[in-house]
Amino acid sequence: MTDPLAGLGYVHNRLVRHSAESDAAVPLLTAPGARLVAMAGERIVLANGSALLDPERIAAPGPTLFLGRLDGAPVFAAALAPERAEAFDADPDLATNDLRSLAAEGSVTPHELGLVATAKSLLAWHARNRFCANCGAPTELAAGGYRRDCGSCETHHFPRTDPVVIMLITRGDRCLLGRSPRFKEAMYSCLAGFLEPGETIEAAVRRETFEEVGIRVGAVTYHASQPWPFPASLMIGCVAEALDEAITLDPVELTDARWLTRDDVSAMIVGTHPEGLTVPPPMAIAHLLMRVFVDGTA
Template sequence: MRLAETVTFGGSDLDRCAAERKDAATLARNLAEGGQVIVLWRGKPLVAGDPAKGACRLVRLGAEDPILRDAEEGAIFLGRIEGQAIFAMDISGWTPPEPVDEAQIGAFLDPTVQLHPGAPEGSAFRELRAIMTTLTARDAELAATARALGNWHLSHGFCSRCGVASAMTEGGWQRLCPDCGAHHFPRTDPVVIMLITRGERVLLGRSPGWPEGMFSLLAGFVEPGETIEAAVRREVFEETAVRVGRVDYLANQPWPFPASLMIGCRGEAISEEIAIDPAEIEAARWVTRSELLQVFAGEHPEIRPARRGAIAHFLLENWLADRLD
């Protein structure tokens, strides 16, 4: 579709320099001699700026910055921008001076902010979902990559073959088991998210736990041995009992919550009666174009739009503007 790469996290000019990941000595030297480090705490990037004003930027530190002493593993090499080596480090072992509300940290949209006493003035750890549309395309790609890799390391510290603690290698893009020699790689989970239409109506649903009134496009994981088209048809039928005919690919979005690739598709419904599976979703409904215009204007009495920055919002916005082809 037109404008397919303008979706949030859609990419910038980051050169990932995969060949450099194998040279640990050179990476260490590049880090020590002017490398810039993006810092994460429990998946939240350290950023400067005021999100209320629509402008945040990733804070980049030098390798010797004192706050990086809380990192439990080495630096992840993200790549180069204009020749500058960019790394990420996770300091989830750091304990904030203020009490942490675990219920908020694990919420759908974490509103809490953590201030590190050693961080640059005006900076804070903020939930990426809350600031993603305030970042430049370059910072958004860096933050998404750093978060996805950082979370993978936090949750995959042991060899899945023999259970021994594994070690980060290849610039953070692999883990190596020192006992059985198994190599483990970051995973990306394919997810279909679909704009299902029937005439001038679009199918929207909501999951339990979402903010009141929020509706979005249906989505679900692609299963082993399944095509994208089959996944679209299966997920829509499982969640709503609506049958889908033709399916076309539209756009995609890396989604680091925790590490998915959202595959945006359009599907033509060949039935319209809805019968939801309450184990999958809380509600579903057909919404007309005129209603969706109200939703995007914030004037609909019952429906709030999908979050800005998410591919669902992007696809719905372009459907309304007739820019899908």
């Protein structure tokens, strides 16, 4: 059976995660079979096409995070100084790459890519949460890295994930795609925005669509989700039906938005659109939503 999420980045992950509430002892980095995910700044260190390294190969100063187990072996993560990337790239047995490129190029297996995304998001959270949001005192790593504890006020802090709705707006045999000022030239994608406190997924889809293009939305259907480790979001992919079609553009959010037919989107996906319009790469959930629209399975 064909995997409907094949090609989508960061969604496959065989890691048996350690729990912030687990009483199980955290193993040592020197445990038999242990593997380490090492990040030098924003670059992942690779050896022989894998981001799962022998800890003895990489000197990792300071505390490491215990992510969990892969095939029974403990897996850790560590943040290294950004300047070390240059030395790794000069080593004939090592290399570095950024996480977007790893996904776009398929440089590591899909399951390993998801594991590395977990490591990146957790490391980024620890870097931003060294002090207690309740009292301001320094916090300490706990539960192997799935928690930080404040020794002053005894507050427990847990890693956060930021939910983002990303939606393909349809009306009959057309869909609405937009261009952000951050996009490369001629690329169009689905509308997206952060879910706000106290808001349902459906309400966020309707609000963001109206704010960005002035279009009212009726039915909203969930399709798939994707971890997006930049630094720690969850993309919630939806298909939504437009109740009208007149576009009122928010120029701060978008430089353009337009209705496109299935034939238009199909040509954009394969790179043959007469205007040179393109879409995000297959590793992005926007690409998946466009494909299911073209296939008529949205």
